[in-house]
Structure formats: structure tokens, C-alpha cells
Amino acid sequence: MPHAILTAVLLAVARPALACPVCFGESDSPLANAMNLGILVMLGVIVAVLVGFASFIVHLNRRARLVAQETGPVGSFALPGTEPQGRTAQC
Numbered sequence: 001m002p003h004a005i006l007t008a009v010l011l012a013v014a015r016p017a018l019a020c021p022v023c024f025g026e027s028d029s030p031l032a033n034a035m036n037l038g039i040l041v042m043l044g045v046i047v048a049v050l051v052g053f054a055s056f057i058v059h060l061n062r063r064a065r066l067v068a069q070e071t072g073p074v075g076s077f078a079l080p081g082t083e084p085q086g087r088t089a090q091c
Contacts, residue, residue, distance in 0.1 A: 026032065
């Protein structure tokens with residue numbers, strides 16, 4: 001029951017009291033500037049994480065190429081330096 005009363009009170013509050021400074025008309029207020037700076041910081045964090053993922057994928061790709069050059073083709077399951085003995089069954 002207390003949740004229903006609280007919901008009713010929040011719905012009865014005037015809309016301008018819930019508006020942010022940009023929506024309410026004060027776009028030069030310190031709160032609006034802080035909000036814009038917060039948005040830029042969040043975008044910076046997202047860009048940093050995406051750059052980290054991209055650089056990790058490039059690193060893995062380079063390592064895979066180095067390993068492929070050292071060990072031979074990808075379909076080869078033999079250890080380096082070993083040769084199959086005798087005839088092998090072909091499908």
C-alpha cells in the first residue's frame with residue numbers, strides 16, 4: 001500500500017519540477033554544463049573500451065599469422081618436425 005501512495009504522489013507532482021535544466025529552458029546553467037561533460041566522459045569510456053577490443057583483435061590476428069608461418073597450414077595436425085609414416089587413408 002505505501003508504494004501505491006508514493007506512486008500517486010510522484011504522478012501528481014508538477015512536470016516542470018521533474019524537468020532537467022535543458023528541457024526547462026536554462027541551457028547555460030552549471031547543471032546543464034555538468035550534464036554535457038558527463039555525456040562526453042561516458043562517450044570517452046565507450047570509445048576507450050572499443051579501441052581496447054579492436055587492438056586486442058589485431059594482436060590476436062598478428063599472433064595467429066606468426067603461428068601459422070611457423071607451424072604450416074591450418075589443417076595440419078602433425079607436430080612440427082614429424083612426418084607421417086606409410087600410406088595414409090584418403091577419403
